[in-house]
Amino acid sequence: HHNRIRSIEASQLKPYVALETLDLSFNDITEIRNGCFPQGLHIKELYLGSNRISTLEPGAFDSLSRSLLTLRLSKNRITQLPVKAFRLPRLTQLELNRNRIRLIEGLTFQGLDSLEVLKLQRNNISKLTDGAFWGLAKMQVLHLDYNSLTEVNSGSLYGLSSLHQLHLSNNSISRINPDGWSFCQKLHELILSYNNLTRLDEGSLADLGGLHVLRLSHNSINHIAEGAFKGLKNLRVLELDHNDISGTIEDTNGAFTGLENLSKLTLFGNKIKSVAKKAFSGLEALEHLNLGDNAIRSIQADAFAKMKSLRQLHINSDSFLCDCQLKWLPPWLMEKELQSFVVATCAHPESLKSKSIFAVLPESFVCDDFPKPQIIIQPETTVAVLGKDIRFTCSAASSSSSPMMFAWKKDNEVLHNAEIENFAHVRAKDGEVMEYTTILHLRHVTFAHEGRYQCIITNHFGSTYSNKARLTVNVLPSFIKTPHDITSRTGTTARLECAAEGHPPPQIAWQKDGGTDFPAARERRMHVMPDDDVFFITDVKIEDMGVYSCTAQNSAGSVLANATLTVLETPSLIHPLEDHVVSVGETVALQCKATGSPPPRITWLKGDQPLIVTERHHFTSGNQLLVVRNVVLEDAGKYTCEMSNTLGTERAHSHVSILQSLGCRKDRTTVGIITIAVVCSIVLTSLVWVCIIYQTRKKSEEYSVTN
Template sequence: LLKLERLFLHNNRLSKIPAGSFSHLDSLKRLRLDSNALVCDCDLMWLGGLMQGYARNGQTQAAATCEYPRRLQGRSIASLTVEEFNCESPRITFEPRDVEVTSGNTVYFTCRAEGNPKPKIIWIHNNHSLDLEDDSRFNLFDDGTLMIRNTRESDQGEYQCMARNSAGEVKTQNAMLRYSSPPAKPSFIIQPQDTEVLIGTSTTLECMATGHPHPHVTWTRGSGEALDRSRHLTTSGGLYLQNVTLQDHGQFTCHADNNQGSVQATANIIVQAPPQFRVIPKDQVVLEGHTAEFLCEAEGNPPPIIAWTKAGRQLSQESLHTVLSSGTLRIEHAAHHDQGQYECQAVSPLGVKKVSVQLTVKPKALPVFTQLPQDTSVEVGNNINISCHAQGEPQPIITWNKAGVQITESGKFHVSGEGMLTIYDAGQADQGRYECVARNSFGFVVTNMFLTVV
């Protein structure tokens, strides 16, 4: 259409033509609108201006004549003056008045305006045009009256009527809607709901209440604990929990209070946490035939299950391996084949945590002397040390006998932890044969030496 040069619309009984209908026809050379029923009122003044422009530039030939009103019948639209189009700017004939309304009732704002053409009525609330299609409670009658059904607190404020037509616009004074509500105890609009949240993330428990006076909303922990004000932030719409921890697991209660009463609602925060070890097992060295225990405890939500493996395989049910309810692995009567690497696994739907430990099983062994005591002599009144060392599994204990009687600690004798016998202030009575005995749970060995006192 941009290249359209001829447009003939005569003899089509056209009475009105929307403003701007030909504004995009830049290549137009001829336009015929004659022999129609055009009403030359204010709505068609734009066409008169367009045709006068065509006449001035001489590039477009245009014809259009008035049929109505009778006084203008047969006149070329291009020849009409602004006054002959009989435009009349809107004027307000009845202004809206202040009203007072209680909750849930219906209110009317009346506005009347005149002008040519008939002005359109637009309503403004608190300096914003009302979108009547956005809220079914609002209705605009043909005479300009605004009806508001089921009024609520958000409807209060200033209302203004604006009348607009092609000749201009005019506004009324502001009318005030004052909202009053009978006293009412609080009731919840939104109640908090049980919420699952992953540890370390954030969430909001929503809670909103209505009432008159407007209720005050506060929060408490279900267990009576105080809120952590550094992470638990009260907002207009609820309670914001930041960087959730396991300590947040549990009940939170929303309280709404005014001078008419109070209500409360409780919701659970269910903190989901991947497994974490609370007790980590340590490497063990045990003697063959003894019991080994590996402590392993984990926490999380849901609570993790503890499972043990050896060299990547599950433990045999027939073996002497027992996993206690605490997660501890007990190995009774440890044997050489029990030696190796074990893995504790904390398993939950949120993940698996693993830790490895080593079990070393030492075989039993009879004591064996590594240093034998030698015959020796000592002068009367001197002290003497006699060495005797042994090894075995378990490590043997050294004791000394003389004449079949075990030597005990006294001011005369001392046996060190390594098995060395010390005799203080030697005398003739100390001369004789001494036995060194190395003993463990697997057996014992005996050797002897002779002490000469000179």
């Protein structure tokens, strides 16, 4: 090297058939063309770094495919890599760092079946197309640090089934794609330091079950969701130094759930002011915890109690609030022999200022005041109707005159542009205590407002977090299908439809005539089809007629729609008509009791002709009863009851017979009586004669015996 060589000539290399290492770095070579390396060479290591190479012709290294193991092309001027530029099946290391590559196309590295290490750091790569690393099934280390990547997706990592280390530090990655790691199941170490990450969402790394080391330092992470590390059961080292983390540690939210084997956690240089009791729940195996360079003011009792294996605890803060709530910490640190890594001095009360917490007597840790805010009114869970205005209220008290700051979070994220109303007043009973109230206004709420709201009240002594109040937005039910009035014949099927929308989805309920007694239900003729929004009554009967009400109800309210079911039935007799025999001058009543829907109209005929009504003819309401008084012989004959409604007409008949006079009727009765009397006399006379004959014969027999 350092010979200002401008080109590679095959003729000059041809004699060196036994050459294994060729170092041409630090020269002025500008291109690698086909034929530069003659056939027959056995070069294993080729160093071409620190040249001026800008052109790589496809197939330029093909003649070295049987021998080449290492190829260094770093510190050149390469801007583009041709697809399938490297057909080197034995190559294990390829260095392309410090070039000017902007884009990695799909299949660029196909043909590098044995490649284990690929260095692409310090280029200007902004995009990895799908299949960019396809064919690198044996690659273990990939360097992509110091580039301009904004995201990593699964398509670009497709094929890296053996990848062990992935270096992505010093890029512009702002979001971790949960689907980005599905093809890196064997990844052992992931480095994402010095990026633009602001949050870790739930399950964003869940596919990396084999990960041991995760480096996320020097980002802007301020939000770690519950379950963000779910699935990382084998993680041993987690670096979160130099971020904007505060609430994750100050307000318990289960951020570290799933890290049961984590041994080292570093949170150096964040914005942590207090440590909640359950901030590190789930980290029972932790051995090393670094909380240095945080202005920690308070640590809740037993915050580290479940870390049975803790050997190093780094704390460096001169801001401690040395009150009764911190009394537990010095003896616990000394008992666990962790004090050597802790530099902690008091900032309050004034009498203990600048003293080490280990130099403060136990009886000096007292709670004479409460400078750190204390929540006295919590925001309340609320159910709101879509479009309405709602508000959350939160109040705190403090004995300090330190300026107070207010913030609201929704689902653990700060609301920067929220409409907030803040005010303060002196507590009446003790003038030294101030009460502070913050009100969050939400106008014309939509579904986007749903979530968990929390207030944070902060002063110089720390932040206090309220409970999380849930906002649920509901929509009043509204009908998309309403039942309509229907008319059905008996024996057919009646169908009513009713459907409604709302949030939550409303429940549909039916009533008949304001109640829940359905004749059709008792007889198993009623069917409700919830998926089809249909209400059926089969084999319709008269008793099914009525007003049916459909009610749609959810937690926001209810709406009601009515429909009338009218049942039609052809006319029919309830009791058959009877024939009658009457005498002249008597009264006869003919009853035609009919049913039907609509109620039938009854007309009387005599001898198939309309009945001629006289003053002797009387009808009850509806013509169901015909009464004829003082009948005459002309009233005899066939009477017809004609029942009619919209469905048809039915007829029934009755025959009326008229006897001429009441006297004739009595003579016949007398004759009958005389006849019966004569018959009875004859019978009695015969019985008398039988008795006389019997007695006579008996006496004759007795006389004969005596003689």
